[in-house]
Amino acid sequence: MIDPVALASRLIACPSVTPEDAGAIDVIAEALEAIGFTVHSFWAGDTPDGPVRNLFATRGQGGPHFAFAGHSDVVPAGPGWGTDPFTPVIRGDLLHGRGAVDMKGAVAAFIAAAARIPDHQGTLSLIITGDEEGPATHGTLALMAWMEERGIRPDLCLVGEPTSAHRLGDTIKIGRRGSVNMWIEVPGTQGHVAYPHLADNPAPRLIRILNELDGWTLDTGNRWFQPSNLEITDIAIGNPATNIIPGVARARLNIRFNDAHRGADLVEHVRQVVARHAPRGTVEARISGEAFLTEPGRLSTLVTDAIHRATGLEAELSTSGGTSDARFLSRLCPVVEFGLCNATMHKLDEAVAVADLHALTDIYADIITHALQG
Structure with missing residues (x-):
């Protein structure tokens, strides 16, 4: 024993x-x-x-x-x-x-x-x-x-x-539930805040992307699963100066999803949202599990x-x-x-x-x- x-x-x-x-x-x-x-x-x-x-x-x-x-x-x-x-x-x-x-x-x-x-x-x-x-x-x-x-x-x-x-x-x-992490990067063009016409600020586009994703209702749950949820887990620009328009803006999110979804489909949806607001934006994803x-x-x-x-x-x-x-x-x-x-x-x-x-x-x-x- x-x-x-x-x-x-x-x-x-x-x-x-x-x-x-x-x-x-x-x-x-x-x-x-x-x-x-x-x-x-x-x-x-x-x-x-x-x-x-x-x-x-x-x-x-x-x-x-x-x-x-x-x-x-x-x-x-x-x-x-x-x-x-x-x-x-x-x-x-x-x-x-x-x-x-x-x-x-x-x-x-x-x-x-x-x-x-x-x-x-x-x-x-x-x-x-x-x-x-x-x-x-x-x-x-x-x-x-x-x-x-x-x-x-x-x-x-x-x-x-x-x-x-x-x-x-x-x-x-x-x-x-399944889990997928995604990293969004929105490129822009760095420049002086007094000369915005010579720069391209990526921050407003990232804000619009995150606003749309934050308002996305994935589902309402089902018999065995609670509703899927998307959480924004990081926003980063890393700009130490007050007079510089940043050249890039980044964010990270996690989706915990029920059996109404597949991870790859969720990644594709996020990519489409990013493309609408920032055609040069990129999305990297890691699906931890379905x-x-x-x-x-x-x-x-x-x-x-x-x-x-x-x-x-x-x-x-x-x-x-x-x-x-x-x-x-x-x-x-x-x-x-x-x-x-x-x-x-x-x-x-x-x-x-x-x-x-x-x-x-x-x-x-x-x-x-x-x-x-x-």
Whole structure:
């Protein structure tokens, strides 16, 4: 048997700030090999976003194939912690340390759950990356490519993100909105403010572009998703002088969009707006992920039933919040997300209730048991 609190503590002690591994994958591999998993780990990518260490572990064979996905990396701790963020400490009923909630606690709970079920039908696997909190270019995508080369494809996948809002088990995620960042540049001609006819000020055109985009209603939401939203996140001219018309004006925006849209279509719309107001303007875009939805069905029922048996709660099915690696894994199979309470994730003195780690282990063990019944 594996104690999820002890294993989570060992993982917290690894300062695995993206893309550093700091021994976290070795801790996971050791625990999995001890309970009969075959473990494969590899490095992917290069600087500045890597290298990233990834792990795929499997036990059993044939179908059904149930996978757990998670990450061993964490965000930087920052100053102001009450104790060393990478020295796990239990104060009262809470285990403190960076990654306790997001998401070393869930990884530890799932491994502990798997240890309780040494004999099962089908295949149980873990997909663990060291690049979820960062650019996510050398992590889950690299694992998916590795799996595709070997013909590995799960039937169902559970991602251990901290989805619970107020109590463990009150919320699971059955989808996520997509995200796209765009950088707009409007060129002009620098000149003296007293001689505007000899210059071309790009600022008014950028203002008109942003005004039109700010007034754009993308949609009104639907059954599972809130309305899509566009947010202007930066405006930059960088003009240190009071008597110079600037030569260029720039802005950055982000759109969080539901499944009524595709990222490429949103980028094209912004490009058309820019072209109307600034024919020489340019738009660079990076689509972090498309929106996805796993329609309520067998997988969500497996999770909600296990939660109800353990806690008595009726979990809410939600698509709120930011993005996760489920946006990639949804290309393989149905995916839902369920994990610990998220109140302290990415915050100072991040902490998880010790009782929640044990309860999550119970729930994960129930999910595994029913998922592998075929």
